[in-house]
Amino acid sequence: MTTTEAPTRLFGAAIKRREDPKLITGQGNYIEDINLPGMLHAAILRSPFAHARIKRIDTEKAKSHPGVVAVYTGKDMESLNPLPCAWQAGGVKNNVNTPRALAIDEVHFTGDGVAVVIAEDRYAAEDALALIEVDYEPLPVVVDAEEATRPGAPQLHENAPNNICMRWTCGKEQETDQALQQAEVVVRQRMINQRLIPTPMETRGYVARYDAGTDEYTIWMSSQAPHVHRLLLAAFVLGVPEHKVRCIAPNVGGGFGAKIFVYPEMAVVAFASRQLDRPVKWVETRRENYVATTHGRDHITDVELGATRDGKITSLRVTTYANLGAYLSTIAPGIPTTLYGRMITGVYKIPNAFVEVLGVYTNTAMVDAYRGAGRPEATYVIERIVDILADELGMDPAEIRRKNFIPPSDFPYDNGVGMLPYDSGNYEPALNRALELVNYEQFKRDQAEARQRGKLLGLGLCSYIEVCGVAPSKWIGLPGEGWGAGLWESANVRVHLTGKVVVTTGSLPHGQGHETTFAQIVADELGVPYDDIIVQHGDTLGTPFGYGTYGSRSAAVGGTAIFKSVQKIKEKARKLAAHLLEAAEEDIVYENGKCYVRGSPDKAKTIQELALEASVGYNLPPGMEPYLDDTTYYDPPNCTFPFGTHVAIVEVDPETGMVDLLRYVAVDDVGNVINPKIVDGQIHGGIVQGVGQALFEGAVYDENGQLVTGTLMDYALPKASELPSFELDRTVTPSPTNPMGVKGAGEAGTIAASPAVVNAVVDALSHMGVRHLDMPLKPERVWRAIHT
Amino acid sequence: MFPAEFDYTAPATIDEAIRLLQQRDDAKILAGGHSLLPAMKLRLMTPAMLVDIGKIPELRGIEIDGSLRLGAMTTYRMVLDSQAACSRLPILVDSISKIGDKQVRNMGTVGGSLAHADPAADLTAVMLALDARLTARGPNGERTIAIDDFFVDMLMTALDPAELLTRIEIPLPQGRAGTAYAKFAHPASGYAVVGVAALLSLATDGTVQDCRIGVTGAGPKAQRARAAEDALRGQQPTADRLADAAQQAADGLDILGDIFASADYRANLVRVYTRRALEQAAARAG
């Protein structure tokens, strides 16, 4: 007799990432690793001016430099269309004020490319850059979004008077103003959410190979969305049908949002490869990554919050200047609108809210999604102003949060500023658990005692909500929020005749562990060994369409597409089993990878046997097609809304203003958890980036539009040595949006950490009358707050 | 990230290196390469030839008796590995263990750091406090340069272009003496926003006989905090006296500001870190 051991459930198991051994032993395959026969190398000349007219470019000397094959300018590439802007929120047009492959008449920021050298090796290409002569007529520069809108400010684009790209609003203006007028207490604050540089470990890079025989382009790209890049490059930039372009994202060394977008250099390498009929590679230097790749955040915001004397919030009004940089990046308009304005009320029940956003052009790098994308900015605004209100009322920050939380009975909850209904939530348990973990009451005693000794301790809370798995297409798309496409995901699942299960997915990892998590889903649902599941991604030729991996959407949307494909496979397997076991389909049970007639589990057909039968096709029921193979295009009915409470405890050195992060507790609710190890990893990394914004990071342009934090010697990223061990816990409120009940975990840490840390530092100094400090909390800024 | 073209040569003797430097004024000495190569990769420096002095055996090594003598090519790692040097001069551990990362410490050299004279380097201040004597050799032979005369300006030293720094000699403090280095590291570069090196030696009655304070990061070059030194000589090194002296540490210094820290704030850091370095040095003096 054989004992049938139920396979251990993998959904929920903290197994190690299967992709790691390869990546951490140097076996990964990144863009720099791709070397094709006859490949040429590109180097790009970028404008030294943030704003200038190009009067003349002379490339003759560069062309005759040894090893140089070609030099192109923007004029040579005039046949290429400007890049498209895909998220047309606030009424922007899809190809107005977007970058071109290379600038033609005018440059608008120091990252603007004006010429490209193609050479036999990168050194020759770099040498030749210095030989290109460009006559510039410098024009006046503006880098600050608010200043850019003032009368007389330097103008970037003729069609955007006062540099205003869009004015977008959400919520109820009149009601909000009225409620603010009538409020017993109103607190106001201006807050700067500083510009950040995403800094993935692998910079951008592209290799293009044009095949003259088939008239097809293959482009290897460090990308978070190869299908989207293929679509946009083909249809909008190159003007060729989609099937003429194949995009491949090999291993991707981080993206943090910055690799969602179509970039000029993609078009440059494609163009050059076609002209020269040789493969062309371009890999960004770190310096280029800083000046030319998109940045994140950069908001100037005025907040007003009205409340009753006993701390009930009645009204919130927010006005934001969102710096979009010199041109519109691919989804830039959607970040400070849908993903920011519509999330502004956070976890609180706020009856009257209104948000006005001005999207503004300046002579700086384009600003677009960066980890969290809009939700960190929104969370920062609400979590800071709620603390300010607590201070004004002399209330405990935890108490004021509890008092205003949306109660569990209110879900699905309409927040009144146009977000889809929050799917599920229960905010108080996460807050309570976090306070329990830090021992909140004890801390208050410690803080008071420390102050007596001149030591400055502070504790900061952040109760956040975010929106993940953004969909459905009907809501987010052009008629709704302005996203110029859908936001569904697709997946194909095939059970090969050998019993191996191949999953192809339109989403792809750049650190998230899809190969592990997706295999866990399939292993449980299909009842096959984990090691038999292969997850393929990243190549538009071999995978079904996907919108890509960002916005913490892969599990909720891409994962559900896989889940649903597996259900279809199981259905077919049951039909086939019914036929083979000569039973009625209704009587077939699918359990642990086996089909059997209810009541007689001994006479079972395994999924592997069924796959073999299905693929050879000798004995199929009438009308059944061979093979176990199914695809799902999944468009979710709603977004998902993770939440939680993070707590930071800091000590501030009064002599130097240096902030020491002593403890960090995070209680997150990301719905059901597929792999706790991976979720913890995402939360960890997210927290680090959020702490980075709070304490260290900040891109600074001088008044001439030069990026003065242009290297890693000036731009401070957080380091492990500056961080405590994070203390994580969870509550689980499954999402009703999708069958797995998952929400999304990729950005939660970043969203929660910046406000938690800033609130902690402000708390440490609160007895000195400090109510607000702008990020980054550099030592000098904190020191000045203490000593003035 | 892609340096301009350059020639490379690795002479076996000091004299040969000097000859090469004399022949080509577009040549530069390559020591550990951890200041020079980054600058070349950004094309901030474009020497046409590198004279690698890493193959010259006599430039490497540590000797210790009445004084500590370091060959210019002695790496940070070698110093940290020298039990004898570190136990006599704990300031070396304070400072060197905070320079860059492991890779930097494995490659970077004491001579390279001093010759480069980065305004935010650590060892510049340490050598000022320790009253080091530097030996240089050039076309006109050998000479000794007192550390107080060595740093001329930002990235400029008393060395001639064809001159090699060959040796650093540090007198070992006698009797009751303590050394310490306190650094406020830049969160991005790890270099000193302000670094203060202090040497205190006490007379038999416990008063401060000698005090030398080197400050780096604050201005264009490493400087002595002479006002604080003077304030301390002859005093008992009590917490109050040390704090009073530290209050004067920024007096008379050339202090610059940048986007990370204004001159005002740096002056504050000089005072705070001077007190911290002095307290540690006093504790070590016992």
Ligand SMILES: Cc1cc2nc3c(=O)[nH]c(=O)nc-3n(C[C@H](O)[C@H](O)[C@H](O)COP(=O)(O)OP(=O)(O)OC[C@H]3O[C@@H](n4cnc5c(N)ncnc54)[C@H](O)[C@@H]3O)c2cc1C
């Ligand atoms: C990531 C990183 C972090 C760092 N962090 C720090 C830090 O925190 N603190 C710090 O102090 N330094 C730091 N450094 C710099 C490091 O200490 C360098 O190694 C040092 O400044 C230069 O020494 P080197 O041997 O590498 O010299 P090189 O880079 O080879 O040379 C530097 C200059 O000195 C000249 N030179 C070298 N040796 C001699 C000689 N014997 N005679 C005459 N001229 C000579 C060279 O021609 C060159 O101009 C860091 C460097 C890196 C890459």
